[in-house]
Amino acid sequence: MRRLHLGLGLAALLLAGLGALYALNHLDEGASSASAPAVTPALVQRGAYLARAGNCMGCHTARGGQPYAGGRGIPTPFGTVFAPNLTPDTATGLGAWSSEDFWRALHNGRGRDGRLLTPAFPYTNYALVTRADSDALYAYLRSLPAVASPRRPHELRFPFGTQAALAAWRALYFRPAEFRPDPAQSPVWNRGAYLVQGLGHCSACHAPRNALGATAGNDDFSGGMLKALGWYAPSLHDPAEAGVAGWTPEALRRWLRTGQGPQGSALGPMGEVVLGSTQHLSEPDLEAMSLYLRNLPQQPREREAPPRPDAPRRALGAKLYEQHCASCHGAQGEGVAGIYPPLAGNRSVTMGSSANLLRVMLRGGFAPATATNPRPFGMPPFASQLDEREIAAIASHVRNAWGNRAGDVTPLDVLQAK
Amino acid sequence: MIAPSRLLASLLLLLPLLAPAAPRVEDSIAQRAQACTLCHGKEGRAAADGYYPRLAGKPAGYLYKQLLNFRDGRRDYGLMSELIAPLSDAYLLELAQYFARLELPYPAPQPPGVDAATLAQGQRLVTRGDAARRLPACAQCHGEQLTGVQPFVPGLLGLPRDYLNGQLGAWRSGQRHAVAPDCMAQVAKSLQLEEINAISHWLAAQPLPPGSKPAERPAAALPLACGGLQ
Numbered sequence: 001m002r003r004l005h006l007g008l009g010l011a012a013l014l015l016a017g018l019g020a021l022y023a024l025n026h027l028d029e030g031a032s033s034a035s036a037p038a039v040t041p042a043l044v045q046r047g048a049y050l051a052r053a054g055n056c057m058g059c060h061t062a063r064g065g066q067p068y069a070g071g072r073g074i075p076t077p078f079g080t081v082f083a084p085n086l087t088p089d090t091a092t093g094l095g096a097w098s099s100e101d102f103w104r105a106l107h108n109g110r111g112r113d114g115r116l117l118t119p120a121f122p123y124t125n126y127a128l129v130t131r132a133d134s135d136a137l138y139a140y141l142r143s144l145p146a147v148a149s150p151r152r153p154h155e156l157r158f159p160f161g162t163q164a165a166l167a168a169w170r171a172l173y174f175r176p177a178e179f180r181p182d183p184a185q186s187p188v189w190n191r192g193a194y195l196v197q198g199l200g201h202c203s204a205c206h207a208p209r210n211a212l213g214a215t216a217g218n219d220d221f222s223g224g225m226l227k228a229l230g231w232y233a234p235s236l237h238d239p240a241e242a243g244v245a246g247w248t249p250e251a252l253r254r255w256l257r258t259g260q261g262p263q264g265s266a267l268g269p270m271g272e273v274v275l276g277s278t279q280h281l282s283e284p285d286l287e288a289m290s291l292y293l294r295n296l297p298q299q300p301r302e303r304e305a306p307p308r309p310d311a312p313r314r315a316l317g318a319k320l321y322e323q324h325c326a327s328c329h330g331a332q333g334e335g336v337a338g339i340y341p342p343l344a345g346n347r348s349v350t351m352g353s354s355a356n357l358l359r360v361m362l363r364g365g366f367a368p369a370t371a372t373n374p375r376p377f378g379m380p381p382f383a384s385q386l387d388e389r390e391i392a393a394i395a396s397h398v399r400n401a402w403g404n405r406a407g408d409v410t411p412l413d414v415l416q417a418k
Numbered sequence: 419m420i421a422p423s424r425l426l427a428s429l430l431l432l433l434p435l436l437a438p439a440a441p442r443v444e445d446s447i448a449q450r451a452q453a454c455t456l457c458h459g460k461e462g463r464a465a466a467d468g469y470y471p472r473l474a475g476k477p478a479g480y481l482y483k484q485l486l487n488f489r490d491g492r493r494d495y496g497l498m499s500e501l502i503a504p505l506s507d508a509y510l511l512e513l514a515q516y517f518a519r520l521e522l523p524y525p526a527p528q529p530p531g532v533d534a535a536t537l538a539q540g541q542r543l544v545t546r547g548d549a550a551r552r553l554p555a556c557a558q559c560h561g562e563q564l565t566g567v568q569p570f571v572p573g574l575l576g577l578p579r580d581y582l583n584g585q586l587g588a589w590r591s592g593q594r595h596a597v598a599p600d601c602m603a604q605v606a607k608s609l610q611l612e613e614i615n616a617i618s619h620w621l622a623a624q625p626l627p628p629g630s631k632p633a634e635r636p637a638a639a640l641p642l643a644c645g646g647l648q
Contacts, residue, residue: 063489275504339445363500363501364453374508376509378501380454381497382456383467384457384497385456
């Protein structure tokens with residue numbers, strides 16, 4: 001009798017757990033009463049603009065491939081996710097999708113067939129997008145030429161790609177909710193918050209992720225290491241990293257429009273964002289994003305004291321700097337205005353993580369060729385010129401010369417960055 | 419008597435001379451191209467991770483197509499593709515035209531390291547091809563002097579044999595591509611590895627004709643359809 005009770009109790013618990021899992025995965029999924037708006041050229045144009053704001057093309061276009069036809073592999077710590085085809089091809093794209101299906105993908109992270117989508121598709125951010133904006137995006141994607149481009153299955157390690165794992169992840173970390181304006185803030189600030197937290201999905205890179213790849217929320221920008229890419233998305237809450245509370249509105253708008261800032265250019269993934277997204281946004285939207293970003297709470301991070309300096313390494317670094325770097329960046333790390341960034345007082349050089357500094361030294365980079373900066377200057381890659389000992393020496397030197405103060409870089413750090 | 423303002427202006431003009439080692443940087447395409455020449459050198463450069471080919475004096479159209487191929491994934495070298503990923507077609511064309519205009523001396527030919535029979539095989543394939551296999555001669559497309567043809571076909575002389583072997587091998591294995599129809603892939607796939615070796619040794623051993631430049635136009639109709647030439 002006792003065993004029967006125990007069995008019944010366990011069964012009830014299991015059922016309740018499954019019920020909770022089911023309920024948590026179907027929040028806010030009632031049939032929408034919204035009727036799809038009439039497709040007009042203005043709606044399509046608005047959708048095209050919103051697709052820029054979300055940089056949908058950035059992931060959903062393979063290198064050299066047809067725009068929006070998918071196929072680009074997005075490396076994650078759990079394996080590679082392949083972005084699917086968003087063109088209106090019936091067999092391989094969104095041809096059979098309704099505006100309701102599309103909304104459910106953005107808002108609930110669920111595909112047309114009811115399957116749960118991987119959160120590498122940032123539906124955790126896109127859940128904030130309004131139904132009207134979703135419909136405009138849908139109308140734009142339907143207007144694209146249909147390209148037959150079969151979906152490439154994700155290559156995720158077990159169990160991360162399974163529906164059960166995704167359901168558990170969502171129960172823990174995902175609650176669909178449309179953007180709610182903060183009545184204490186101005187409409188401009190709210191517009192900025194909507195764009196940055198929603199379509200802009202800035203937290204997808206700028207937020208740290210836990211062991212299961214979840215962020216602390218769409219308004220957390222406290223810095224994320226993009227391990228699979230070898231770049232660090234610096235904290236927007238930290239004045240010593242990439243906080244912009246001290247920037248003028250003009251400087252931040254210019255950064256988003258051109259990728260050029262007072263201490264250098266947007267390179268790597270941020271260069272992609274400027275190139276594919278922010279350079280195309282309207283001045284009022286850039287102003288809104290700028291207002292929101294400049295008013296993010298600022299909390300300087302506790303910085304560990306730089307380890308004891310390795311004097312011979314820094315001396316070697318100073319000598320190599322003269323030979324390889326000073327002709328562009330200046331003997332005093334002063335740079336050349338508008339051409340080569342200063343290294344003295346440059347946060348990208350001195351921030352706690354040396355990932356981006358090493359990345360640029362090893363692999364070089366050009367600023368994005370934007371409409372306002374069509375012929376950018378570039379830094380050559382030094383990976384085949386200097387060995388890890390020399391790169392570490394130069395990095396340690398520039399992090400500690402001309403008033404800079406930061407931890408030394410070891411040859412092991414350089415090998416890890418490679 | 420010099421007016422004080424003129425004196426001040428003259429002194430200000432002298433200031434850059436007094437400043438300690440200010441970088442000499444100009445807003446020019448040559449300055450921008452320095453991001454390329456660290457690796458490629460003036461005349462090509464061998465490095466630990468492979469050979470960086472010469473850019474100077476190659477046909478502009480060829481250089482431009484290669485930049486597009488790297489950026490858009492038809493050629494496979496991560497460092498290069500990543501570096502130029504954020505650059506536009508127009509800017510890549512300007513860089514290509516800059517390097518095409520440069521006139522720099524070529525390195526001395528490499529003494530061949532194979533026997534005479536292999537060299538003769540290389541020469542035969544380069545200059546005459548193999549009609550029985552419908553294999554065109556290199557010279558039919560790359561110019562009678564093998565110095566390339568404007569605007570898209572590169573010269574084959576002045577390149578180290580390791581690079582030539584590497585590229586022909588990459589075409590053959592499918593690692594290097596051009597826009598379809600991919601005529602070079604077709605040619606390389608019909609060559610045996612020994613034949614590629616013979617061709618590379620013979621080509622690398624040839625001196626460049628003095629003042630050599632790409633031919634203005636092909637001597638006769640090209641034997642294959644090539645997507646890279648459009």
